[in-house]
Amino acid sequence: MNANFATTDLTITRIDRLDDPALMAGLEALLEDAVASGASVGYHAPLSPALNRDFWTGVSRQLEGGAHRLLVARAPDGTVLGSVQLALCTRPNGAHRAEVQKLLVLTRHRGRGIARRLMTDVEEFARGLGRSLLVLDTLKGNVGEPFYERTGWMRAGEIPGYTVEADGSRHATVLFYKNI
Secondary structure (H helix, E strand, C coil), rough: CCCCCCCCEEEEEECCCCCHHHHHHHHHHHHHHHHHHCCCCCCCCCCCCCHHHHHHHHHHHHHHHHHHHHHEEEEECCCEEEEEEECCCCHHHHCCEEEEEEEEEEECCCCCCHHHHHHHHHHHHHHHHCCCCCEECCCCCCCHHHHHHHHHHHHHHEEEEEEECCCCCCCEEEEEEEEC
16 A cells, blocks of 8 residues: 555545445454554454454444444545444434544554544534534543544543453543534
């Protein structure tokens, strides 16, 4: 893959089905890279191929259910560089909100504006669905925390001991929200 492309050359598309083997391979490589780099996405390194496949199979089922959305960022050559998910609240009192989940960017492409583009697009997409409040959480002290603050997300608080790491230690998660 040619790494000399501009962020404006990215394509970010909504994915409704995960039935393309090349796309699945790219998404599996993305999740494996995220877990290996220490991202707090629910798994510990090393990520087994079976758990990786199960994760994306679960996302596929959620997409089919209609209350879940997936946006994928690709390089001009089609390589999957990142993704973000949006879980729509389906209860009548929550039809105005959604949760942003699993913002992932390949390690070697971080710092190039891909995460920012994914977040801008997921926010616009949510707004188009009539959502006006978004929420998310991220590991306290992780790179996500200052990123979300820089991009206009408001810190709502933190929950101590929310995640258990591979070594058995517990870490807090920080809750964020954004009115869009």
